Amino acid sequence: MTHCExxxxxxxxxxxxxxxxxxxxxxxxVAHSTAYDGGFWVLSGYRDVRRCTLDTGVFSSAADDLLIPAENPGRLLPVQADPPLATAYRRVINPLFTASAVAAMEPHIRRYVDQALDAFADEAELVADLALPVPGKVTMRLVGWPEQDWPDVVLPIRAFSTHPVGxxxxxxxxxxLAAIRRRVADDVRGRRAGEPGNDLAARLAAGTVQGRPLTDDEAVDTMMMVLFGGVDTTVAAIGNMALYLDEDRELRRRLVERPELVPAAVDELLRYQAPVQGFARFVTADTEVGGQRIGRGEKVFLAWAAANRDPEVFDDPDSVRLDRRPNPHLTFGIGPHRCIGATLARAELRIVLERMLARIPDYRVDWGAVEPTVSCGxxxxxxxxxxxxTRDRHRGEGKQRAERA
Incomplete structure (x- = not known):
C-alpha cells in the first residue's frame, strides 16, 4: 500500500x-492517506478517476455522507443515490435545467450581473459584490424564493464549504443550514396541503420516482441539493476566472476584442482551476485500481481537479489554451452523476465574464489583499x-479600451 500525507x-x-x-x-x-476517518484512498490520475466515477456499482454514492472527514449536513439527492434511483430523481428536476429553461433564465442573469456592476465604485470586492449575489439570486429564482433572500441561503452554504470541520x-x-432545511420542509408540506405555489417545492410535492410519489424527506433532500449546487461552486469559479484574467492580461485583451471566445475561455478555465475538488465514493466490493487493492467498505476520494491536469490526457495541462479540442475535463463530473446544472452554470459564468469585459475591462486586482478560503476541501x-x-458607467455595451500587458 502506498501512503501519502x-x-x-x-x-x-x-x-x-x-x-x-x-x-x-x-x-x-492511487495513494492511501491516513488523515480522517481511519484513512481513505486518493485517486489523482484522469483514467482512474474517470473509470471509478462511471463504475457506480463498485464506487457508490448511496451513503449518508460523501465528505471527508465524515460530516453529514443533510442528505442531498440525487447526489447521494446510485442509478437507477438517482436517475429517477434527476428526471423530477430536469425541466429546470434544459437548454430552453436556461435560455429563458439568461435575461435575468444579465440583469443580476448589471445590477451588481452598477453598484461598483472605483473599488470593489468581487466576491461579496458580484460572485455571491449573482448565483444567489439565480438560485432563488430557480427555486421560487424571493430574490432578496439570497444572503440567508448563500452565506451559510459558503461558510460551510470554506471552513474546516470543527x-x-x-x-x-x-x-x-438546518434552519434552511426546515424552511424547505415547510414549503413542501404546505404544497402537499394545497397551499398555492408555482415553485420547486410544488414540483417536488407532485413529483414521482419509479411509479410512487416522492416522500417528504426525498423532496426536501432534492431541493437542498439544488440550493447547494447552485451556489458555492459558481461563486468560486467567478473569482478564479477574474483572478486568472488579471494575471494573463493578453488573454483578457483577446476576450475583450473577441467576445465570441468567452465560452471557450469559460470551459478551459473551469478545467484549469476546477472549483469542485472532487467527491468521495464508498467501495461496495473488493477491487483493484492502479495496482492497489482497495477493500469493500473503504472510502475513495475522486480528485476531479487533479485529473483535469493529467498530462497523459491534456497537453501542456498547466497552461490555459482556448484551442484545447476536445476538452474532456471532469469539473462537472461524468456519467449518471454529472452535474445536472452544468448548462446553467456555464451560462452564468459566460454572462458574468461577458459583462465584466464589456463594462470593467480595465479592472486590476489588489493582489496583496486577496484572501484564500480557510479550507478548500x-x-x-x-x-x-x-x-x-475604471469604466464608463454610460457605456454598458460596446468595445472599450482593453488593458494591455
Missing amino acids: FDHHTAEFAADPWRVYRDLRQRCP SPERDTAGEQ TTFGRQRIPVYL
Missing part, C-alpha cells in the same frame, strides 16, 4: 492544491478579491 482541508493545500496534485500523480496516483464558523453554518476559491477599476 494528503489533507485537503489545510491552509497549505488551499494556497496551492495544484502542486500537491502534481506530486500525487507523479509519485502515487471550526466555529462551520458549526454556526451547520445550524443555519469542498471547493477551491477565494474569500476576498479586492479590485480597482
Whole structure:
C-alpha cells in the first residue's frame, strides 16, 4: 500500500492544491492517506478517476455522507443515490435545467450581473459584490424564493464549504443550514396541503420516482441539493476566472476584442482551476485500481481537479489554451452523476465574464489583499478579491479600451 500525507482541508493545500496534485500523480496516483476517518484512498490520475466515477456499482454514492472527514449536513439527492434511483430523481428536476429553461433564465442573469456592476465604485470586492449575489439570486429564482433572500441561503452554504470541520464558523453554518432545511420542509408540506405555489417545492410535492410519489424527506433532500449546487461552486469559479484574467492580461485583451471566445475561455478555465475538488465514493466490493487493492467498505476520494491536469490526457495541462479540442475535463463530473446544472452554470459564468469585459475591462486586482478560503476541501476559491477599476458607467455595451500587458 502506498501512503501519502494528503489533507485537503489545510491552509497549505488551499494556497496551492495544484502542486500537491502534481506530486500525487507523479509519485502515487492511487495513494492511501491516513488523515480522517481511519484513512481513505486518493485517486489523482484522469483514467482512474474517470473509470471509478462511471463504475457506480463498485464506487457508490448511496451513503449518508460523501465528505471527508465524515460530516453529514443533510442528505442531498440525487447526489447521494446510485442509478437507477438517482436517475429517477434527476428526471423530477430536469425541466429546470434544459437548454430552453436556461435560455429563458439568461435575461435575468444579465440583469443580476448589471445590477451588481452598477453598484461598483472605483473599488470593489468581487466576491461579496458580484460572485455571491449573482448565483444567489439565480438560485432563488430557480427555486421560487424571493430574490432578496439570497444572503440567508448563500452565506451559510459558503461558510460551510470554506471552513474546516470543527471550526466555529462551520458549526454556526451547520445550524443555519438546518434552519434552511426546515424552511424547505415547510414549503413542501404546505404544497402537499394545497397551499398555492408555482415553485420547486410544488414540483417536488407532485413529483414521482419509479411509479410512487416522492416522500417528504426525498423532496426536501432534492431541493437542498439544488440550493447547494447552485451556489458555492459558481461563486468560486467567478473569482478564479477574474483572478486568472488579471494575471494573463493578453488573454483578457483577446476576450475583450473577441467576445465570441468567452465560452471557450469559460470551459478551459473551469478545467484549469476546477472549483469542485472532487467527491468521495464508498467501495461496495473488493477491487483493484492502479495496482492497489482497495477493500469493500473503504472510502475513495475522486480528485476531479487533479485529473483535469493529467498530462497523459491534456497537453501542456498547466497552461490555459482556448484551442484545447476536445476538452474532456471532469469539473462537472461524468456519467449518471454529472452535474445536472452544468448548462446553467456555464451560462452564468459566460454572462458574468461577458459583462465584466464589456463594462470593467480595465479592472486590476489588489493582489496583496486577496484572501484564500480557510479550507478548500469542498471547493477551491477565494474569500476576498479586492479590485480597482475604471469604466464608463454610460457605456454598458460596446468595445472599450482593453488593458494591455
